[in-house]
Amino acid sequence: MRKESEIERRIMSVFRGEHPDRVPWMPRIEHWYNVNRALGTLPEELQRLSLIDIYRELNAAMRLYIIGDWVFGFLQPPYGSDVMPTPFKTISGASWMGGAGEGREEMEIKREKVEDEIITEYKTPLGALRSVDRSSEHGRAWYIVEYPAKTVEDLEILQYILERTRYGFDEDAFGKLDQWLGGQGMIWICALRSPLQRLFIEYMGVERTVISLRRHKDKVEEIMETIKRVDNQCYDVIKKSPMKVVNLADNLDCRIVSPDLFRKYYLPYYQERCDELHEAGKYVITHADGYVKTLLPTFREAGLDGVEAVTFKPVGDVTVEEVKQAFGDELILVDGIPYWHFLPEVSMDEFEQITKKVIETFSDRLILAISDELPPLGEIRKMHRVPMIIEEASHA
Amino acid sequence: MLHAIFLFSRAITGKIENVIRHVSRLIFDETCFSEKSLGNLLSICQLVNMIAEEALLAVKSCTVNLDVDAIAKAVETALKADNSAYSIMMDGMAAGMEEVGKKYEAGEYFLAELIMAGETVREGMHVLQPHLEVENVKAKGTVVIGSVRGDLHDIGKNLVAMMLRSTGFEVFDLGVDVVREKFVEEARHRKAHIVGMSALLTTTMGEMKEVIKAFQLAGIRDRVKVIVGGAPVTREFTEKIGADANGTDAVEAVKICKELMSTFGDDEL
Numbered sequence: 001m002r003k004e005s006e007i008e009r010r011i012m013s014v015f016r017g018e019h020p021d022r023v024p025w026m027p028r029i030e031h032w033y034n035v036n037r038a039l040g041t042l043p044e045e046l047q048r049l050s051l052i053d054i055y056r057e058l059n060a061a062m063r064l065y066i067i068g069d070w071v072f073g074f075l076q077p078p079y080g081s082d083v084m085p086t087p088f089k090t091i092s093g094a095s096w097m098g099g100a101g102e103g104r105e106e107m108e109i110k111r112e113k114v115e116d117e118i119i120t121e122y123k124t125p126l127g128a129l130r131s132v133d134r135s136s137e138h139g140r141a142w143y144i145v146e147y148p149a150k151t152v153e154d155l156e157i158l159q160y161i162l163e164r165t166r167y168g169f170d171e172d173a174f175g176k177l178d179q180w181l182g183g184q185g186m187i188w189i190c191a192l193r194s195p196l197q198r199l200f201i202e203y204m205g206v207e208r209t210v211i212s213l214r215r216h217k218d219k220v221e222e223i224m225e226t227i228k229r230v231d232n233q234c235y236d237v238i239k240k241s242p243m244k245v246v247n248l249a250d251n252l253d254c255r256i257v258s259p260d261l262f263r264k265y266y267l268p269y270y271q272e273r274c275d276e277l278h279e280a281g282k283y284v285i286t287h288a289d290g291y292v293k294t295l296l297p298t299f300r301e302a303g304l305d306g307v308e309a310v311t312f313k314p315v316g317d318v319t320v321e322e323v324k325q326a327f328g329d330e331l332i333l334v335d336g337i338p339y340w341h342f343l344p345e346v347s348m349d350e351f352e353q354i355t356k357k358v359i360e361t362f363s364d365r366l367i368l369a370i371s372d373e374l375p376p377l378g379e380i381r382k383m384h385r386v387p388m389i390i391e392e393a394s395h396a
Numbered sequence: 397m398l399h400a401i402f403l404f405s406r407a408i409t410g411k412i413e414n415v416i417r418h419v420s421r422l423i424f425d426e427t428c429f430s431e432k433s434l435g436n437l438l439s440i441c442q443l444v445n446m447i448a449e450e451a452l453l454a455v456k457s458c459t460v461n462l463d464v465d466a467i468a469k470a471v472e473t474a475l476k477a478d479n480s481a482y483s484i485m486m487d488g489m490a491a492g493m494e495e496v497g498k499k500y501e502a503g504e505y506f507l508a509e510l511i512m513a514g515e516t517v518r519e520g521m522h523v524l525q526p527h528l529e530v531e532n533v534k535a536k537g538t539v540v541i542g543s544v545r546g547d548l549h550d551i552g553k554n555l556v557a558m559m560l561r562s563t564g565f566e567v568f569d570l571g572v573d574v575v576r577e578k579f580v581e582e583a584r585h586r587k588a589h590i591v592g593m594s595a596l597l598t599t600t601m602g603e604m605k606e607v608i609k610a611f612q613l614a615g616i617r618d619r620v621k622v623i624v625g626g627a628p629v630t631r632e633f634t635e636k637i638g639a640d641a642n643g644t645d646a647v648e649a650v651k652i653c654k655e656l657m658s659t660f661g662d663d664e665l
Contacts, residue, residue, distance in 0.1 A: 035599070134573075136548055137599055143548040145572075206551050210511040214464065255645075256551075258506035294503065314630055340628065343598060375598040 005183030007061045011367060012244065014332055015283045015305060019364055022394040025386055026061040026185065026334075027369040029054070030073025034140040035376035043380050055184050058380075059387040062185030063369070064177065067249070068095055071177065072190070078113045079135075079142055084180075085173035088189065088237070093165025094122065095192060095234070106164055122148065126157045137376070149204045152216045155223045158203060162226055167234045169241050190249035190287075191238055192231050194273075195224035196265045197250045197257070206256055228269065235273065239280035246282045247308060248273065253290020254317075262298055274303030285334055289372045291317040296326035306332030309372035312354070315340045316371070320354075324361045333362045335371040337386075342370065342378035351382050352389060359393045444477075451477040452488045455520065459492025460499075462512040467520040481527035486564060489517045489524075493562040497647040507555070510646060514558035521561075535566035537657040540582045541592035542570030544603040549596035552625060555646035556592060563650055576603070576610040583611070583620055589660055590653055593639075595626040604629075605637035621656040625649055 004012065013020040033051050036042045046054050051073070055062045065072035066088050074084035090101040094109060101109070108123040116135045121128060132146035149158050177187060193201060199209040199220070213220045238246055248270065257266065274284045286302075288295065289309035296318065299307055310316065310323055315338050327333060336358040341351045359368065368390065374383065451474035458467040474484045496513040499505035505513075539560055543553050550572050557569045568586050570578055583591050591611070595601040604624050611617040622639045634642040640656065643649030 134548060136546060136573075137597070145548060206507070207511050207554065210508045211464075211515050214462070214512055214515075255507040258508060261506075261508065294506075315627060339598065345633075377598055 002178065007183060008186050011061060011186055014364065014367055015245070023359055023363075023390050024061060024367045025059070025369065025390055026063045026367050027058075027374060027383065027386075028063055028065075028072075028372065029058075029060075029374045029383070031137070031140060032374040032376050032378055034073060035138050038138040038140060039376075046380070052180065052182065052184055058383050060383070062181060064181055064185055064187045065190050065247070066177075066187060066243070067190040068192075075140070078111055078118055079133075080139065085170070085176040087170045087174035087177060087241070089168040089170060091166040091168045093161050093163075094120075095165060095167075101166070107161060117145070118142070120148075122157070122161055124157055124160050126160050127154075129154060129157050129161070144202065144205075147203060147205045147208070149199075150208070152212050152219050155212075155219055159223055159226050162230045165230055167237045169237045171242075174242060186245065187243055188245040188247055189238060189241070189243045190247045191273075192234050193250050194248060194266055194269050195227040195231075196261070197252075198227055199223070200256060201251060224265070235276065239277065239282065244281075244283060246277050246284050248284065248286040248304075250286050250288070251290070252286065252288040252292065252295060254294045255291050257295065259294045259298065262295055267298060267302055270302035270304065278303070285332070287372070293317045293322070296323065299326065300328070300330055304331060306334050306367070308334035310335065311338050311371040312336075312358075314338075320357050320361050327362075327365065329365060332365050332367060333358075334367045335369040336362065336366060337368070338371050339373060339375050339378065342374055342382050344377065344379055348382065348385070352385065355386060355389050356393065359390065448474075448477040448479050452479055452484065455484055455488030456492040456495070458520070459489050459513060459516055460495045462509060462516050464512065464516045464519055467516050468523050471520045471523040475523075475527060481524050481531050482533045484524055485521075485528065485533070489520055490563045493517065493559060497559070497650065500645070500647050507551075510555055510559070514555070514562060517558075517562040536564040537589040537653065537660070538566045538568070538586055539590045539592055539653065540568045540570065540579065540586055540588040541594070542574035542579065543572040543594045543596075544600055544607060545573055545575050546603060547595045547597055547600040547626075548572045549594070549626070552596070552646065553592070553594035556594070556625065556643070556649045559646045559650045560653060563654070565653065576607040579607050580610050580614045580616070584614070584616060588620055589664070590621045590623060590656055592649070592653075593622070593624045595624075595629065598628050601626065601628050601633065604639065608638050621659065623649060623652055623656065 007024070010020045010022065011024045011026065014024060030051065033042070033054065046057065049057060052062065069086055069088060069090050070076055071084045071086060074082040076082065076084070076086060092101040094101065106125065110121045112119050118133045120131045129148040130146065131144060131148040133142045134145045135142055149155055174187070181187060192198065200206045204212065209220070270286070277284045283305040284303070285306040285308050286304055287308045289311060292310055310318065310333060312318060312320055312323070323333065337355050340346065341354055359366065368386070451470070454470040455467065455474050458470045471484055474488060475481070493513060496505060496510065500510060541553060541557050543550055557567045560567050568582055568588070570582055579591055579593070582588070593604050593607055595604060608617065608622055611620065611622070621641070623641045623643060624634055624639045625643045629642050631642060641652045643652050
């Protein structure tokens, strides 16, 4: 097994509850890089550098996310043509999180690129589903514009597909990815979202799911049970993989997931997943990039090690103090500097102020980064400033 | 005859007794219509009024309690109790939505509840719509709304549209990824009072400024009020791009739209 790099050791010491020599700085800049590269607007001094070299230049650790059958920031065909080994594989069926495996005898899966859209059709003996993804942000982001499940009746077809979905892990591909990273960060994995969140974000859309949950509760709860059961296989793959940090990747927002919904459908699920992943020696975080105020009290109960992407005011709905109070010394904050502060509209003074405050408040329980990514219009001079602020804080 | 009195009394609530006395004098010979009979009639009318009001309350209650399965029946009952379709919409569903908005602001309701409230009102409107058309009810104002070019997010925008419809606005939802020319064209064609723009991305929010410029170039900026919204949209940004207001959520957006409508003269409505 490869020896931990200094960067990795610093990050892992936060998870282990140790005292890191300095706060780890692990920003996600892939989207900024890709959009500016596509537009030809990368800062001159960075134009000749590869993404990983830019991380080195910025004195920052890369958080390389495996997200479904993708590596975050790298688009595989048919969505794009970046070449990157993809360790996590949807072997058959479909997860809808960036992966559709080959159809097996019982179903046919066809993906077609039509102008700026990818149309996916799933033909099964029970009927067909169709989903449409559309490209945005200069071809560097994709959004679902047509959800596969349009009616509650479609859930039966979805269930059929899910029950025939299998996952695998390619150790060789992981090795190549790790080699590419070269110790300048860590490979983490975004696991499949929790069942209700999958319906919200990937299968039905928020409005249709909310209405279906109210009007056809039994059917919706049944599909949620199926999702959970089928996902066990995905988690078995993750548990056996070399990745140390698992992100439940739920993109939580309390405006959509109320505390009642969270307690009923997410909390027991989180507790169960956290327990099994902890037993397998993994650390578990979730992604909460929306409003989170009313969910804050539940995060500790969930059994998580940390929460990623919590966004402070004015973009989010919480203050630094409120989050610290809710997290105590138990939970790690991953990220912290609101993306808004990287925009040219925000002064360097204001930027430094929030960065210092986050470092001082969360101290050893912090993996500092941007909540949740550097926006394409983000200022690179501020990225250069962060390691200096960290350095100053480590001597304070 | 009783029905005539009933209708008349329903039309002028609050002065029931006077109405009945007056109408009965017109219809009956005062001498053959005793005070006792008049009293009985009055009680009946009060009862009928009460039933009508109760029916309205039931519509409101269905909306507030998100009772999507019961609202159609409640609206039918309210119509049978001789409430006007306009009154059912405004005093029943819109009043209910206002209550829902308050609950949302108080942190008692969340987005899921707003969606369900919208669905509940939509169910009610299926029954009510033909009656509104018969009554020729005029909308509170006309709104053209959409997510700006490059932005495919629509939950917030859909909610604003739904809440506006539920409170009596006529809404033309242009969808997502809407080019600036479309905003101008539709606003002009629909004679919109308000243009609503939504953006969730920092890369697309700049487009809002371009849309406003397009309205200026078309020479109709002063005819419409522009409201903007979305996670990265702050008050400072709103002022900077020359929009009239920003709503932090659907409930606030509706309040703002109502306020903005008060800036239009009667001849502009």
